[in-house]
Amino acid sequence: MMKKLMLVSNYLxxxxxxxxxxxxxxxxxxxxxxxIKAAYLNNFIKHVNWPNEENKSGYIVGVYGDEAFAQLxxxxxxxxxxxxxxxxxxxxxxxxxxxxxxxxxxxxxxxNELAEIVSILRSSETLLITDNSVDKHNVMINxxxxxxNEVISFEINKPNIYFENLTISAELLFLGGTELDIATLxxxxxxxxxxxxxxxxxxxxxxxxxxxxxxxxxxxxxxxNRNLKSREKIADDxxxxxxxxxxxxxxxxxxxKAKELxxxxxxxxxxxxxxxxxxxxxxxFNKEQENQSMAEKISANKDILQQQLQQISQQGVQLSKKxxxxxxxxxxxxxxKFYLILMSIFxxxxxxxxVLVVFLFIKNKRTTRKLSNTLENLQSMQExxxxxxxxxxxGALTAGVAHEINTPLGIAVTxxxxxxxxxxxxxxxxxxxxxxxxxxxxxxxxIDEASRLNTNALERVIELLNNFKQxxxxxxxxxxxxxxxxxxxxxxxxxxxxxxxxxRVNYHYSGESEFIITTIPGALAQVLTNLVTNAxxxxxxxxxxxxxxxxxxxxKEDKVVLTFKDDGCGMNQHVLDNIxxxxxxxxxxxxxxxxxxxxxxxxISQKLQGTIKIKSEPDKGASFxxxxxxxxxxx
Numbered sequence: 001m002m003k004k005l006m007l008v009s010n011y012l013x014x015x016x017x018x019x020x021x022x023x024x025x026x027x028x029x030x031x032x033x034x035x036i037k038a039a040y041l042n043n044f045i046k047h048v049n050w051p052n053e054e055n056k057s058g059y060i061v062g063v064y065g066d067e068a069f070a071q072l073x074x075x076x077x078x079x080x081x082x083x084x085x086x087x088x089x090x091x092x093x094x095x096x097x098x099x100x101x102x103x104x105x106x107x108x109x110x111x112n113e114l115a116e117i118v119s120i121l122r123s124s125e126t127l128l129i130t131d132n133s134v135d136k137h138n139v140m141i142n143x144x145x146x147x148x149n150e151v152i153s154f155e156i157n158k159p160n161i162y163f164e165n166l167t168i169s170a171e172l173l174f175l176g177g178t179e180l181d182i183a184t185l186x187x188x189x190x191x192x193x194x195x196x197x198x199x200x201x202x203x204x205x206x207x208x209x210x211x212x213x214x215x216x217x218x219x220x221x222x223x224x225n226r227n228l229k230s231r232e233k234i235a236d237d238x239x240x241x242x243x244x245x246x247x248x249x250x251x252x253x254x255x256x257k258a259k260e261l262x263x264x265x266x267x268x269x270x271x272x273x274x275x276x277x278x279x280x281x282x283x284x285f286n287k288e289q290e291n292q293s294m295a296e297k298i299s300a301n302k303d304i305l306q307q308q309l310q311q312i313s314q315q316g317v318q319l320s321k322k323x324x325x326x327x328x329x330x331x332x333x334x335x336x337k338f339y340l341i342l343m344s345i346f347x348x349x350x351x352x353x354x355v356l357v358v359f360l361f362i363k364n365k366r367t368t369r370k371l372s373n374t375l376e377n378l379q380s381m382q383e384x385x386x387x388x389x390x391x392x393x394x395g396a397l398t399a400g401v402a403h404e405i406n407t408p409l410g411i412a413v414t415x416x417x418x419x420x421x422x423x424x425x426x427x428x429x430x431x432x433x434x435x436x437x438x439x440x441x442x443x444x445x446x447i448d449e450a451s452r453l454n455t456n457a458l459e460r461v462i463e464l465l466n467n468f469k470q471x472x473x474x475x476x477x478x479x480x481x482x483x484x485x486x487x488x489x490x491x492x493x494x495x496x497x498x499x500x501x502x503x504r505v506n507y508h509y510s511g512e513s514e515f516i517i518t519t520i521p522g523a524l525a526q527v528l529t530n531l532v533t534n535a536x537x538x539x540x541x542x543x544x545x546x547x548x549x550x551x552x553x554x555x556k557e558d559k560v561v562l563t564f565k566d567d568g569c570g571m572n573q574h575v576l577d578n579i580x581x582x583x584x585x586x587x588x589x590x591x592x593x594x595x596x597x598x599x600x601x602x603x604i605s606q607k608l609q610g611t612i613k614i615k616s617e618p619d620k621g622a623s624f625x626x627x628x629x630x631x632x633x634x635x
Contacts (some may be wrong), residue, residue, distance in 0.1 A: 034069050036152045037143060038076050041105065041129065044141060045082050047172040048127055050102060051165045058085045062101030064092040064117075065110035099124040106130050114138050119432040125164050140164075153178065203430065210423065210447060217416060217454055224409070266367050408458070419450035480632055485515040485560065489550060492528045503536045504545040511552035517560060518631045523607045530596045531564050531624060538586065539568020539622060555627065564624040571616040579614065609633065
């Protein structure tokens with residue numbers, strides 16, 4: 001019974017509204033067009049059903065583009081109760097706020113934004129009311145104002161309403177509305193969609209190609225990142241090993257100093273022992289001379305005694321004979337005692353000298369053994385230091401290459417992210433239907449530029465990694481092979497460019513454009529690395545900038561002359577005289593080992609079968625002339 005009453009009341013209301021719309025033409029002076037539109041909006045709310053409408057606390061009516069009309073609605077509808085719910089009027093200035101409205105009225109001056117408004121309000125369950133819109137595809141309910149007869153009607157596009165999960169009552173058309181010709185709109189829409197689909201297919205294909213390129217680039221970047229991380233880990237391990245070696249070297253240096261002190265003490269003791277032995281030998285020689293003089297005196301006294309005995313014997317033959325016998329016996333006994341004393345003294349001295357000589361011989365033998373062991377330890381330590389210098393140069397080379405790779409990788413990541421952001425923006429414009437030819441042209445131009453930057457950056461990374469791989473492999477393997485000396489020098493210097501940039505040192509090359517020789521590339525790379533490192537640490541230590549120049553020429557003896565020059569602080573004569581000596585350094589307090597130039601000299605003279613000469617003056621830089629054979633000779 002209640003449903004029938006409600007149905008009857010709805011029909012009466014629709015008849016009343018139809019009567020009002022029929023009489024609008026004769027009473028135009030009494031109601032304005034805005035008031036009629038307000039009445040229509042009131043009825044639209046009554047005949048439209050929203051999802052979960054029973055849970056709504058009220059209806060929100062938004063007005064976009066006409067504040068005067070919004071104020072009129074606020075005066076006429078804010079106090080109304082529709083479907084037992086209050087009505088709230090809201091002025092919409094940003095279309096994003098329109099998503100919160102249940103009904104959004106778009107004024108005539110905003111009809112050019114209708115496509116964008118529809119894309120923003122999609123799936124927001126908002127009923128869109130337009131005023132005299134010519135875009136029939138995007139309208140839901142469109143009010144029509146006939147200027148000739150001053151009649152206001154409306155037209156309904158049901159599919160767009162149903163698309164937002166809204167339903168309308170069948171009685172809504174009785175209020176003076178008409179339903180759009182869906183077939184005509186569908187045909188127009190279908191034709192437009194075909195054109196859009198073709199464009200979408202071509203654009204999607206281009207986007208797929210771009211995404212494939214981006215994905216391949218990302219895979220390459222991931223591989224490069226993994227390789228870089230592994231290289232960094234190896235570099236960290238080598239740095240740790242280098243620190244351990246430095247600690248061991250410091251300990252060995254301390255032990256060497258202690259052993260040097262012991263050797264000095266032993267040498268002092270040996271010198272004092274030699275002095276004592278020489279004194280004792282001289283004293284023994286003096287005593288032997290005294291004994292000889294004493295024997296001579298005794299023999300002289302014996303002759304005198306014999307003469308005296310002959311005189312006494314003449315006085316008393318018998319008594320003299322007895323006295324002579326007694327005297328002879330006494331003399332013999334005295335002589336024997338004297339000789340025995342002398343012999344005992346001489347034998348004791350010989351025993352003492354023999355014991356001292358044996359003791360000194362044993363002690364000297366022990367000292368010699370200790371000195372030989374110390375010499376062997378020093379030689380092994382020198383080999384370890386040479387290997388440490390080699391690994392240190394390789395570690396510095398690795399750090400420089402890692403630093404140099406960071407710049408092109410940063411460019412590649414930046415250009416890739418920029419291309420991805422542009423792709424997202426163009427996709428949003430495409431989905432909203434606002435994609436223009438100029439926007440696509442800008443997008444393609446940006447993608448081309450990003451791809452070019454990516455390609456250049458990644459090619460630079462590949463070049464650096466190839467150079468580093470070849471140079472590092474040569475230093476580790478150390479095999480003899482044929483190389484283009486000009487290209488190989490450029491590869492080594494490119495791996496050292498990061499370290500030179502840190503000291504603001506520029507590199508220049510002049511000479512032959514191509515030079516084929518057979519040598520040991522790893523040894524040559526270590527020579528160049530040590531020369532550059534030595535120049536950065538010593539020649540440019542107190543300078544803000546500088547230059548390193550390599551000149552490559554062919555000599556008259558069919559040999560190659562490589563000249564390494566710098567315009568640093570130069571060297572005095574003392575440094576020039578000792579620069580190739582092991583453990584000689586002018587930076588002892590700064591961590592210098594003094595083996596860098598000694599290693600360079602040994603590598604050039606032994607492994608590379610060449611020679612090196614140096615010229616330098618204070619404040620005039622230094623020049624190293626390295627002469628190498630075109631072909632190494634087998635030993």
